[in-house]
Amino acid sequence: MASLFLFTVALSGCSGSPLGYLDATSPIAGAIASLGLGLTAISIAVCIVVGVLLVVALWRGRRAHDLAITPVNDRTAIRWIGFGVAISTVFLVGSAVWTLLTVSSISQPAQASALSIDVIGQEWWWAVKYRSSNPAREFITANQLVIPVGVPVQINLTSKDVIHSFWVPKLGGKMDMIPSRTNVTWLQADKVGDFRGQCSEFCGLQHANMAFNVRVLSKPDFEAWWDRPASATAGSGDDPRLKTFLVRCAACHTIRGTPPEAF
The missing domain is CATH 1.10.287 (Helix Hairpins)
Structure with a gap:
């Protein structure tokens, strides 16, 4: 007792x-x-x-x-x-x-999801692809989801290597990410802020470091964020941040087999 x-x-x-x-x-x-x-x-x-x-x-x-x-x-x-x-x-x-x-x-949101995001788990980071009917507005980020407040968002989960598990405790439950299979869940945040997510399935030596962030913005701020030029969001050659990364960091801080421009 x-x-x-x-x-x-x-x-x-x-x-x-x-x-x-x-x-x-x-x-x-x-x-x-x-x-x-x-x-x-x-x-x-x-x-x-x-x-x-x-x-x-x-x-x-x-x-x-x-x-x-x-x-x-x-x-x-x-x-x-x-x-x-x-x-x-x-x-x-x-x-x-x-x-x-x-x-x-x-299992299902109260209203249809207006936004669909693909999350791909891999050792040891998260690729996040924002889907749109306009291909020019689609882009990929790493280790961060950005969603609007009060809107149900469909999350399509898969893995490139081993089984991972997508978990954002304050926003939703866990769901496994299985290679060659897509599992679907959804998130909806009631307030603006940053929320931590974590892989909750042991996936290798760096499992403990396989975390990500969910940033919840107001609807106007989210639209403004989405409407940025896709090149600046995904990290194009004209982005000064990418230039700095390539000059100072890329020699050590890259993922093997992945070009730094992918970030």
Whole structure:
């Protein structure tokens, strides 16, 4: 019982962490946080019921029996066992139903996604491609998603090498990224800000460093960001930042097999 209490306290302290899912800022994360707290409460309740019944059984056993080994037909004890099993079953069935309803509610956004983004996991970084009906507005960034506030965004997930897992705790749940397969999830943020994401499937020696950032902008700021020249956003030869990178950094800080211009 004490360990469960300490676990609950520790869990509540995770809300202030960049990877704490209890401090939800989206419909998906809010539903997941509520489910997590609810399942924790149900688990504690089941443990309390079982503990109380165990204490009662021990107390009655010490009063009713001595050390002599004699056959016992204690129907009252059987009724108590049945009572405990029935209560536990109700709790566990309720947990299963709640979980299924939550999974169903977050599987699709309330409204159609107006924006589609491809996220490709690879050892050990994230390629992010913004899709548009106008090919001139499509571009690729690395290790950062930029989305508008209050808008559901479809995220198409795949991997180039091993299994990765896409996870933004404060905005949504986890989903695996599997080579040669596209899994679809969605994100929606309720407020402007920066939110950390992390690969949550061990993928190699640099797994711990495979993090990314989700930047949520107001709708006007997002449109202004998107309307920048594609060359400047993706990093063209005219971008002074890329020139500086090529001169000072590219000798060491590139991904093998990937030209620096790709960034």
